Amino acid sequence: MTASGTFGNGVEFDDFIDINKLGGILLKGTTLHHREGNDYPRMAETPSGMLNAVGLQNKGAQYFCEHIYPKVARYNTKVIVNVNGSTIEEYIELTQQIAELEHIAAIELNISCPNVKEGGMAFGTSCPMAEQVTRAVRKVYPKTLIVKLSPNVTNIVEIARAVEAQGADSISLVNTFLGMAIHAESRRPVLSTITGGLSGPAIKPIALRMVWQVAQAVKVPVIGMGGIMNATDAIEFMIAGASAVQVGTANFIDPLITMKIIAGIEEYLNRHKMSSVNELIGSLQM
Amino acid sequence: MDKKVCDLLIIRNIKLNHDNYLLELESDELLGTIVPGQFVNVLVPDAPSTFLRRPFSIHETNISNNRFSILVKVVGEGTRKLGLLQPGNHLNVIFPLGNGFSRPKNYEKILLIGGGVGIAPMMHMARESKELGAEIHILLGARTDKDHILIEDFSKHGPVYLTTNDGSLGVHGFVTHHPVFSADHHFNRIYCCGPDPMTHAVAAKAAQLDIDCEVSLENMMACGFGVCLCCVTSTTSGNQCVCTEGPVFNTKQLKWQI
Structure with a gap:
């Protein structure tokens, strides 16, 4: 799969790859109302990674249903909408609109965006709030509900168990880590928002650890992500217990990377005489 | 023209002065149409501290030879590595990107x-x-x-x-x-x-x-093809990506305090 916010609405990749070869695509985070996002600069390159502070720039639910949905409905893969809100009511209203769309296979409930002032990560860093929003959305969404967790918590296992108990069908993790960058010469922050979300291989070991912990603690399938740059990284997440993986920041650097990762996983399975990735999932040898 | 990711052959890398290099690149496929003002996004080889690609304007094209050139000014580790590349080396490039300048009329x-x-x-x-x-x-x-x-x-x-x-x-x-x-x-x-x-x-x-x-415009960007939404500039139609809606803007479109 592709991670939300790194793959546009898929159409941006039509020149590069056959999207139908992917397990699924996660569309850019959507909110009920239009959002302009944060001011420039929104990005800082950091050692083995990058910080972003886009702030959920998107044209809102109505535009999505009228203009983006018809373009993505033609894909023969699982098209998943990343759902964001600043209040429970916004999450519910947006989910209800998405639930009407036949060719959307699932939603990913984003309770982990670090780049918006209100809502977002606030829902993902408190157990009671994570439970509340998952329960509310579960009531209005009959199809597959994925909940995307923030790593900016003391105990991610508690949050994972809480959203599972409220009916999440799957858990994806991790979103970006809150970080910052400073220009030493000017003594100014690099990002307009001062802080932003860190992604890329810099976060991989932490993400891998969190996926391993969560996969042991819940029964629902876990989708792993965080700094996957190649097939070996993806395989490691599956060994740690992820049933599927999302590739994020690597899409910026190599728009063909998802195809290379799929080929690399197949090559690994053949080499290890495995008939399916199921033999790989949670196969960590201790 | 469709965007593509290619390994291009370096034909020449000319040092123009103390910190500028002219890199001439050749594609083994037809280049297609490249509009003046469009750019490429270059993966810097063997530069671990350079995580993202680096965008460069297309300096000049030679369509009949499937060649184009980029002008590289050394400002950091990535551009320093590009200056060291030799003819025969390859460079991984996404191109052509962006909109380009408008075409002037013959009487203008x-x-x-x-x-x-x-x-x-x-x-x-x-x-x-x-x-x-x-x-x-x-x-x-x-x-x-x-x-x-x-x-x-x-x-x-x-x-x-x-x-x-x-x-x-x-x-x-x-x-x-x-x-x-x-x-x-x-x-x-x-x-x-x-x-x-x-x-x-x-x-x-x-x-x-x-x-x-x-x-x-030369805003910092991560992807160069409109998915990271990092390189935005404020326009009369809201925040727009410099990499896809630009890099060329008519100044009437921009919300600049001038």
Whole structure:
């Protein structure tokens, strides 16, 4: 799969790859109302990674249903909408609109965006709030509900168990880590928002650890992500217990990377005489 | 034209002065149409500290040989590595990206302005505009005489005017201090690429003289093809990606305080 916010609405990749070869695509985070996002600069390159502070720039639910949905409905893969809100009511209203769309296979409930002032990560860093929003959305969404967790918590296992108990069908993790960058010469922050979300291989070991912990603690399938740059990284997440993986920041650097990762996983399975990735999932040898 | 990711062969890597290199690249497939002002996003080989690609304007094209060139100014680890590449090496490039400059009409008189490494897209623009029949004037700004490059190549396409910050070559001062603005030229349009303070000053000058003006922006970007939403600039239609809606904007579209 592709991670939300790194793959546009898929159409941006039509020149590069056959999207139908992917397990699924996660569309850019959507909110009920239009959002302009944060001011420039929104990005800082950091050692083995990058910080972003886009702030959920998107044209809102109505535009999505009228203009983006018809373009993505033609894909023969699982098209998943990343759902964001600043209040429970916004999450519910947006989910209800998405639930009407036949060719959307699932939603990913984003309770982990670090780049918006209100809502977002606030829902993902408190157990009671994570439970509340998952329960509310579960009531209005009959199809597959994925909940995307923030790593900016003391105990991610508690949050994972809480959203599972409220009916999440799957858990994806991790979103970006809150970080910052400073220009030493000017003594100014690099990002307009001062802080932003860190992604890329810099976060991989932490993400891998969190996926391993969560996969042991819940029964629902876990989708792993965080700094996957190649097939070996993806395989490691599956060994740690992820049933599927999302590739994020690597899409910026190599728009063909998802195809290379799929080929690399197949090559690994053949080499290890495995008939399916199921033999790989949670196969960590201790 | 469709965007593609290719390993391009390095034909030449010419050191132009103390910190500028001209890299000529060849594709083994047909290049297709490249519009002046479009750019490429380059994966810097063997540079672990350079995580993201680096965007460069296309400097000039040679469609019949499937070649184009980029102008690289050394500013950090990534560009330093690019300067060291040898003919025969390959470079992984995503191209062509962005919108490019508008095409001048055959009866139009235009002024191309480049500051520093911002002169890069103006060679392609000058040649194609001349081929279209437009009258081209070229104004180049740099810090010192040692920073001025490619003057002879530019002068093949039209009169070249120079400024330096220290007065060591051409007019002393910034490009906007050059008398070409006060002369009775009646330019139909100004095309500009360079550092932010320069493009702002040119935009202000163009507005004052009531001349249409297009600027190529160089915002930091992660992807270059419209998915990371990091390189936005504030426009009359909201935040727009410099990599896909730009890099060229008419200054009327931009919410600049000028």
